[in-house]
Structures are given as structure tokens and as C-alpha cells.
Amino acid sequence: NEYIEEAIKKHGRRFDHDERKRKREAREGHKMSKIAQSLTGFKAKLHNKKRHAEKIQMKKTIKMHDERNNKQKTGQEPVAEGAVPTYLLDRENQTRAKVLSNMIKQKRKEKAGKWDVPIPKVKGMDEAEVFRVVKSGKRKSKEWKRMITKATFVGEGFTRKPPKYERFIRPMALRYKKAHVTHPELGATFCLPILSVKKNPSSPMYTQLGVITKGTVVEVNVSELGLVTQSGKVVWGKYAQVTNNPENDGCINAVLLV
Amino acid sequence: MKHTRDEHKHDLHTQPREKEILPQQPGERYVKPKVAKAALSVALEERRTQLAGATVVAQLISDVDGTALGGRLALPAATTVGQLAELVNRLTATAATDAVPYAFYVDVTDSNGSDGLKDGKQESALASSLLDDVLVGRGVSAELGLVIRFRPQAVFRVRTVTRCAASLSGHTEAVLCVAFSADGTLLATGSGDTTVRVWDLDTSTPRHTLSGHTGWVQMLAFAPDSRVLASGSTDATVRLWDPRSGAALGPPLRGHTGLVSALAWEPLHRNKACARLASASKDATVRVWHAPSRALLFTLASHSAPVACLKWGAEGFIYSGSRDKSVRVWDADSGKLVRVLDGHAHWVNALALSTEFLCRTGAWSHDLSAKQAREMSQDEALQIATDRYNKYAAQSGPAGKERLASCSDDFTIFLWSPTEGKKPIARLTGHMQLVNHIAFSPDGRTLASASFDKSVKLWDGLSGKFIDTLRGHVGAVYQVAFSSDSRQVLSGSRDSTLKVWDLATRKLKMDLPGHADEVYSVDWSPGGDKVASGGKDRVVKIWRH
Secondary structure: OOHHHHHHHHHOOOOOHHHHHHHHHHHHHHHHHHHHHHOOHHHHHHHHHHHHHHHHHHHHHHHHHHHHHOOOOOOOOOOOOOOOOHHHOOOOOOOHHHHHHHHHHHHHHHHHOOOOOOOOOOOOOOHHHHEEEEEEOOOOOEEEEEEEOOEEOOOOOOOOOOOOOOOEEOOHHHEOOEEEEEOOOOOOEEEEEEEEEEEOOOOHHHHHHOEEOOOOEEEEEOOOOOEEOOOOOEEOEEEEEEOOOHHHHOOOEEEEOO | OOOOHHHHOOOOOOOOOOOOOOOOOOOOOOOOOOOOOOOOOHHHHHHHHHHOOOEEEEEEEEOOOOOEEEEEEEEEOOOEHHHHHHHHHHHOOOOHHHOOOEEEEEEOEOOOOOEOOOOOOOEEEOOOEHHHHHHHOOOOOOOOOEEEEEEEOOOOOOOOOOEEEEEEEOOOOOEEEEEEOOOOOOEEEEEOOOEEEEEEOOOOEEEEEEEOOOOOEEEEEEOOOOOOEEEEEOOOOEEEEEOOOOEEOOOOEOOOOOOEEEEEEOOHHHOOOOOEEEEEEOOOEEEEEEOOOOEEEEEEEOOOOOEEEEEEOOOOEEEEEEOOOEEEEEEOOOOOEEEEEEOOOOOEEEEEEOOHHHHHHOOOOOOOOHHHHHHOOHHHHHHHHHHHHHHHHOOOHHHHOOOEEEEEOOOOEEEEOOOOOOOEEEEEOOOOOOEEEEEEOOOOOEEEEEEOOOEEEEEEOOOOOEEEEEEOOOOOEEEEEEOOOOOEEEEEEOOOOEEEEEOOOOEEEEEEOOOOOOEEEEEEOOOOOOEEEEEOOOEEEEEEO
16 A cells, blocks of 8 residues: 555655755754653663664674775784695595594494384383283182283294293284385385384383384385395395384384385 | 404504505615515426526617617527616717616517517516516517617616605694705795795705795795795785795785685796796686786686696696686787697696606706806806707607696596697596696606595506506505606605605505604605605605615
């Protein structure tokens, strides 16, 4: 909405416009000083603060203008560090320190056995969550049996121990043989049979029992994918990390660790 | 001594175990490889005894101009190199006092074209005798006629440097460049602390400290008559100094808008007053100055990227190599662009001219005494320099022409004949990393290249054929320098060592450790007795025999 500008264009300004403008600007200094002197209280504080900031800016611009006029004495800037001959200019030479520190970091990583997994940290599962107490005995007072409430993998030749002696019950409904594995780069998902449970991040006991929860690293059979190593051998087992809660979903979704 | 497993572990916190490179005995004569009896197999031994008394028919041909010397000669098989040299001297009727040493090369193909060789090399350098090198070493039949080519070598022989004679400290920042004057009496070094120091070589003390620059001094160049020293710096100025008195010759030469990356003086035989100086800079121009009046003569502006290297040729052309992948040839008198030599695929790092040693030393040569050199007048100097240049140019074939070699970040080297045409003579490939520096031997026959792949490669200076790779450094090799008799080459590297290699045997002759940090610049004095090196550890080291 530019009606003011339009009107000015159409009809022009007052004849004494320039004179009045000049006089108004000349009075500006006096006006500002009167305001600054008469203000009190909180308003005064705000005004002073604003004025202080303005003065600092003004001083800076004046100094900058002054610099242009002054001729700087040569040799005042300090000489840069790290003198190199012409053939090494503009070359990024990795310093020896960086190379050594990289080497040390690599060695430490290998020693610690840390793997680079998509889900590095998982909330630990406590026993009360994973195991449910099963009461047994004539009076139902013995409580040494446990039933696993999470998804498990038991393997091909699994046979239960005699029911009287088995401590951990793995219900058949929660046993899974296959997992839906996604290849991170290709984006495709395959249903691949599980070979074993490699590591459950919560506890090594769960790994032994074959409990599969979110974050567990399992080994899957990838012979379907037809991967071949550099030396010509066919890869048939690869690790994958579980990305969902199988006990809630009824299936195991994992992402392949390439 | 019991070696536990721990001793072999490479512990990063203590000194790493160093691999010792045992130096060979410094040789003053031609290196005769001791043919150890144990090394020869029984069959070879048999062959040797069989052929010991045989006679071989040979034809001597000069390598310089291709003419035959005498007819076909019947030589005993056990003729040594020394005896062959004497023979050639007699046949060319040179007086005993003027006897010239020769290097001999045997072509082992016979006239039919089939070669009697095992490993495919066509040319065999003679090191000890015909019997050992050709007949037994290469398995050539004694009945074939041999063609022996001889090439004159420098009459004087430079002794190899073996020890650090002096460590000159004084610079407060890394030493970026070292330069000997044309007669080898003065040494100047430029450093990151913006000063140039001129050192007294006899007492190993700093003679003058020339301050004035406000940026790192990256380039130094002595005029061919050693009267003026020019220094280029990152503050985009070139300053002229009198190295003998330590005084600045007038105010700095201003004009460049970027740091000065290369300097080149006009050769003495073209200008007896040594008045003109060219400087190349990061602002992609080359400026030619008149040194006595400090006036800018003209600007050569055609490059589109920083000019990295500059050479003033002996035939009146200026060569400049730049990061825009081209080498440009300019006419030094008019300032016009004569030719653009294209071919490289990445930055051009360094240039080398086959006449470089001639241009650098001007009128000085090893048989001039110091007194004569000092008191020579300009006309005498001009005469001597012109004679030397004419003698060089009188060589037949490509040896007499000026050849230019350019090395680049694309791992290759181009060999050009820039006065003739745009097409390169050869493209020298083989390095695995960028080639940082190249140098022609003073006789223009061999080219050495230093690369970041830790090796130095030797190439034939006439055709560009690959000769050999010299391995031994454990870090990138930064610079190479030839000795003035063309028999040895020196390389300075990032691993803080210098290594002297023998060209006849192509082996490591001397390993010179001593620097505490990277070696940025090396120079061999034209007189051959001293080597100077400077590096990141702020110390300039002088090495002698």
C-alpha cells in the first residue's frame, strides 16, 4: 500500500518542503538532548542503553574512515607461522602428528572390539521384564522356573530338556526362524533365515539363551543375495542388527551390517 | 642377545627402531663392482675361465657425433675401461696431458638385429672390463661384433661428500632456500623469518644478515657474475643485495600483486652486464626488470593461474610453467609469447633446462683460479661464457640444442625442444605420486626427478628413456641436485636425510642424516666440494668430503 508515495509522485511536495526538512534536521540535536535530560526512571535507562550502542557504532565507522586516510607503517603485521617453500604452498600435507594419532585411534578401536552398528545404544532389559516366574510343584510354591517373554531363536536341532528339569521355558509361539533384513544401501528387504544370535546388548546370558530384542546382533544366511568376496569365495553369513521390538510386532526386522 | 617379543614390537612412545643403510665406501675412482666369487654361479665361472683369453672384434663410435673412430679392432676380452679410455685418447691423438676420461656403453645387438641379451636392456654400461660386463655379465657371445660407444666425461672428478662439516644456526624460522654463487664462494640462505643470510664458508659464521623483507623469503638467485643477489618473498617484492658487502642495492622492486615464486637471471653470454632479471609470481605474471636501474622492462601476462617456475634459457627465451597446466615460451627481448607448450594434466611444478649449469656459472669454470675469477673484466667474462656456450651448442644432434623438461602434479614429466616446436620429445611416466623437482645433469645427458612417492628416477636427457629408479628415502623427496661432473646426484627429502647416489652404478653412495626435520632445499656448489642444505629445523648444514 503505497498511497503516500503515489500522492507525492502525482502532486509533488510542498514548496517549502526542503527548507522545513533542513530546519527539522538541525533541531534534531537540540531535541535529542532535551529528551535525554528530561527522561527519568525506566524510560531513561532504555534510552541511555540505546544511545550508548549508537555511539559505539558511530565511533567504529569514524575509525574505519580514518584508517583509510592513514598510511600504516609496514611491518606491523606479524609474520605468519609455518614457513614453507613455494612447492609446498597450497598443499594439504597431513601432519605427522595427525597420522600418528589416527594410527593410535585405529589400534584402540580394534582392541576394544567396538563395532560400528546402526543402533549403538539400547536400553537394557532387566530380568523382571524378560522372564516371567512360572510356579510349579504340587502346592505351586516352587518358583525356580522362568518363561521368556521375548522373541527367541533356538536353532535347528533344538530339543527341550525334560520338562521337569528345564529352567528356562521358551514358548514355541515366540520362536522365530526368519528375519526381514534390509540392505542399507540398496534399500531392499529380504526374508532371510537366522543362523544364530551373535550378541544381545543387554546381557551375555540372553545371548546364550537366544533372546532377540531390539539392538541384538544376529547372523543371517545371505546366500540368497549372492555376494562374493574379493578372493572369489561366496559369502553366506552376515551380521544384521534388529531394529524393532519383535515381541510387540510378531516379526523380526533387521538391518544388514555391511 | 635374547630377543623377546617386546623388543620387536613397534612402540610408538619410544624411539622407533631405525633401519640402517650402510653407506658404500666413498669412491674416488670409477667404482669397480667387486665381482664376488661367491655370487657367480659355477656356470658363469666356467664361462669366465673359458673366455679369459678370447679376442673380441669391436668398433668404437663416438656418442657425441656418431662418427666411428678407427676401423674394427681386435681387443682382448679382458680389456678394462681404463685401457679403452687410453686407446680412445691415443686414437684421437690427444696429448697425454689433455687426456679425457670416457664412459663406455656397449650396444648388444649385432648387425642382424637379434640381440644376445637376457633381460631386454639394449645398452650396457661398462664398469670394469669387457669380459666381466658384457661377455659374462650379459651372456653375449664372443663371436659377435661389438659396437662400443664412448662419451667424454668431465675431466675433473667431484669427491663425494661424506660428513657434515658445519651446522650454521642463526635463522629463527625454517630455512626455505639455499643458493651457492656461480663460483661457489658465497652461500646465501633465505628463511621464513624474512631475512637472507650470507655465510662465510671458511669460518662457518654468518657474514651478513640482509633484512628488509616483510614476508617469507622463498626464492634466491645469484647473478651469473655473482655480484648481485636477488631475493623474492611472499610480500610480493624482489630485493637486490650486494652479497659481498651486505648492502641493499636500492629500494625493492615493487609491482607484483602476489607472492614471488621464481627468479631467473639472464645468462652472461647474452648480456655481459648481467642486467636483467625475471620474476614470476602468484598473480600469474612474469616481470622482467632491469637490475641496475630497478626499472620494470615489461610484463609477460598470459597465464591464468599462479606461475610456479621460471627459467631464462641460453638462446634468448624465457620459459614459465604455471598452475594452468601450460608452459609458455616468451621471447626475452621483445616480451612476446612465442609458444604455448600444452600437455600436462595438472599443475606444472618445476622446469629444468639442459643448459642450466652453463647459464648459472657464466664465465666461471673449475680451472679458473679464485684470483682470476675476481679480477676478470666484463669483456673477458663475456668471451669465456660465449666460448663455453658455443662449445656446448656445437655438439651434434639433440645434444647441442636446448632441451626443457617440465614436471607436474599429474605424475609425469615432459621433455620438450622448445626452440623448435610445440610437440614434446617424450612424456616420461612412471612416478606414482606427483613429481616435485627435476634437474638436468651439467652435461645435459641425464635428467633426475624427485617425487613424493619417495623415489628419484633417472632418465636419459636426450631421448627421455627411463634409466633407473633410486629408492632409499622413506619420505617424499623434495629436491635433487647434480654434482658438477655429472657423476653424482644428491636428493633431499622430507625424512630429514640427504642421499648421494652414484650415476655409474646407480646405487646409493652416501647417506647423510643429521637434520632434525624436513630438508627443504639442497644445493651443490659449482666447484663440487661443498653441499649446503637447509630445512625446517632452522639449521643450514654444510657437507664436505
